[in-house]
Amino acid sequence: MTPELSLTTLRLLVESDHLPPWAHGLLSLVRISVIVLLWWLLSALARRLIRLAINGMEATATCPEDRRRIQTLGRVFRYVASVVLGVVTTMLVLNELGVSIAPILATAGVAGVAVGFGAQSLVKDYFTGLVMLIENQVRVGDVVELGGKSGVVEEVTLRYVRLRDIEGAVHFVPNGTVSTVSNRSRDYAYAVVDVPIAADSDITRTLQSLSRADSALRNDPLWREHLLGELEPLGLDRLSENGMVLKARVRVTAMDQAAVRRALLRAIVETLQSDGIQLANKALEAPKL
DSSP states (O other): OOHHHHHHHHHHHHHOTTSOHHHHHHHHHHHHHHHHHHHHHHHHHHHHHHHHHHHHHHHTOOSHHHHHHHHHHHHHHHHHHHHHHHHHHHHHHHHHTTOOSHHHHHHHHHHHHHHHHHTHHHHHHHHHHHHHHHHTOOOTTOEEEETTEEEEEEEEOSSEEEEEOTTSOEEEEEGGGOSOEEESOSSEEEEEEEEEEOTTSOHHHHHHHHHHHHHHHHTOTTTGGGBOSOOEEEEEEEEETTEEEEEEEEEEETTOHHHHHHHHHHHHHHHHHHTTOOBOSSOOOOOOO
């Protein structure tokens, strides 16, 4: 008997409806074993690939918070992979046991639509949270403004971002409500100051005084490491009957703009007083449009 004939005979026997019940059961058991074995192998392969990807990303992380974010993404991807493989395996096993999966799929589809309508905001929260984690938009310790709230980020999850504002109030902002993220903690920031001076003051002399105040602050060992550039005079900002306002800014390390601004204002006031330049009688208001 040739090999081709043997394979054909075996195929006919396997596909024959005249096999005894125990043979059908044995074949079903073999197929189920193969399905389970494939599920185990694919699950192990998916876990290994995800672990290699996460390890590679962690090797390039520059701070512990980045590593925590990457680990969170790894848990999410492992969960998604296990759910997908588990669902497919369960459907194949049920089909081998003679259970029709068509009604199950139809019921699952209807239930999915119902749950989707009822949990649209929750699904949106998780999807937006996943995108925020992947793009690294927000990290713990950042000062941000999102969802109409601002403060220091204390926790980032797939469901929400927890903020603590300057007064100590804690805000839980659902990720689905976040359309714009204003992050004040990335790379650097600007300390911006308004300098109100009398209307008859010499602008050129005032700018020279601002430069000396910046030099004094830069020579202070307490502040020099927080300054990333020289003071940039932005010029005359506005006028009113009380005087005029000059605006300037200096690049500083992120999160330090408020402290540097206060120190810079103090140095500016002391320098202007020593140079005999008079400040405006009262703070000027921006013109209303």
